[in-house]
Amino acid sequence: MTDPAFRFELLGHDGAARLGRVHTAHGVVDTPTFMPVGTAATVKAMKPEDVAATGAQIVLGNTYHLMLRPGAERVGRLGGLHRFMNWPGPILTDSGGFQVMSLSKLRRMDKDGVTFRSHLDGSEHRLTPERSTEIQHLLDATITMAFDECTPFPSEPEVAASSMRLSMAWAKRSRDAFVARQGYGQFGIVQGSVYPDLRAESAAALAAIGFEGYAIGGLAVGEGQERMFAALDVTTQVLPEDRPRYLMGVGKPSDLVGSVRRGVDMFDCVLPTRSGRTGQAFTRRGTVNMRNARHQDDGRPLDEACRCPACRQYSRAYLHHLMRSEEVLGLMLLTTHNLTYYQDLMAGLRGAIAAGTLDAFTAAFEAEQAQGDI
Numbered sequence: 001m002t003d004p005a006f007r008f009e010l011l012g013h014d015g016a017a018r019l020g021r022v023h024t025a026h027g028v029v030d031t032p033t034f035m036p037v038g039t040a041a042t043v044k045a046m047k048p049e050d051v052a053a054t055g056a057q058i059v060l061g062n063t064y065h066l067m068l069r070p071g072a073e074r075v076g077r078l079g080g081l082h083r084f085m086n087w088p089g090p091i092l093t094d095s096g097g098f099q100v101m102s103l104s105k106l107r108r109m110d111k112d113g114v115t116f117r118s119h120l121d122g123s124e125h126r127l128t129p130e131r132s133t134e135i136q137h138l139l140d141a142t143i144t145m146a147f148d149e150c151t152p153f154p155s156e157p158e159v160a161a162s163s164m165r166l167s168m169a170w171a172k173r174s175r176d177a178f179v180a181r182q183g184y185g186q187f188g189i190v191q192g193s194v195y196p197d198l199r200a201e202s203a204a205a206l207a208a209i210g211f212e213g214y215a216i217g218g219l220a221v222g223e224g225q226e227r228m229f230a231a232l233d234v235t236t237q238v239l240p241e242d243r244p245r246y247l248m249g250v251g252k253p254s255d256l257v258g259s260v261r262r263g264v265d266m267f268d269c270v271l272p273t274r275s276g277r278t279g280q281a282f283t284r285r286g287t288v289n290m291r292n293a294r295h296q297d298d299g300r301p302l303d304e305a306c307r308c309p310a311c312r313q314y315s316r317a318y319l320h321h322l323m324r325s326e327e328v329l330g331l332m333l334l335t336t337h338n339l340t341y342y343q344d345l346m347a348g349l350r351g352a353i354a355a356g357t358l359d360a361f362t363a364a365f366e367a368e369q370a371q372g373d374i
């Protein structure tokens, strides 16, 4: 029986890393967790049952794309995103703000929101904290994200401070517009760039408003892993211990391991799906480019330790052939493999935290990755 209330259950620690469970109206999410990105109401090249088979329990829905096509009201009339995309589990939708700034044309930001033209047909649209929250409600998102501005990197402290304070005002307006329902939650997003005092001010501002979870934004925007980890170290310490922490847009496997060790519980990234479609495979021994001719006579599996269909039923030679031939099956198999690799990495991290062996797990992970593909 699904627990009716949205809650985060802390099950254990290993250092700053946490083992937990997020209970939602649409099911439970074991944390640390990786959330595959479902852009146009689909995880590209994957059927929902295939996404579930990788071990994913929660997926991302994309407000920017869905508000433009097919439209939030239409998805709402059709019963919401769970029904529309046939994903019964939890769905987290982003606010749309980040993608407006990275995808739309002719956008104009003001203190109240952002006006932009669709990259699809040039039609004009406007997003405010209220409209973003309403759209996510129409989509029936299990977890709704506050409307924020991702502060660019690098930014001078004064610029980062005013950008963060705008996002905090938008967080309050997002919270006031949120329709609270049993088993549904809303996350605030911490900003403050790479400045510890601004990060602390932002975390405190969001905790004072009160959210079911807290995202860490403004990172993975070019600052590099070292500065990202430094920002994480100061931010997780000032966030409420009993609520999930979601690091947005992260990341490559070593980012996930280092961020889990610093107290992050949830992740999303386009890397495993987007790079999988270009032929980049993530394996225990680092990344492998399946378009490389060195694979054309190789009858071995991509990763002999992997349980996924691509590794159990096909050879590297065949995957290479599919990618070179631009065959749809190639996209499907590499996406399935990469998502399975990411899910198994998260499962390994959860097991290590549960057993108190996260340091050993980390050392083994780093040693294997350094080995390189053979």
Ligand SMILES: O=c1[nH]cnc2c(CCNCC3CCCCC3)c3[nH]c(NCc4cccs4)nc3cc12
Residues within 6 Å of the ligand: 037, 038, 039, 060, 061, 062, 063, 094, 098, 102, 148, 149, 150, 151, 189, 216, 217, 218, 219, 220, 221, 248, 249, 250, 268, 269, 270
């Ligand atoms: O402060 C932020 N506020 C809001 N969103 C952010 C995102 C988008 C997270 N994925 C959304 C998904 C919603 C569904 C569709 C796909 C995205 C970030 N992504 C990254 N880095 C990865 C990056 C990706 C591209 C450029 S940087 N840093 C981010 C910082 C913020």
Ligand SMILES: [Zn+2]
Residues within 6 Å of the ligand: 302, 303, 306, 307, 308, 309, 310, 311, 312, 336, 337, 338, 340
């Ligand atoms: Zn595999």
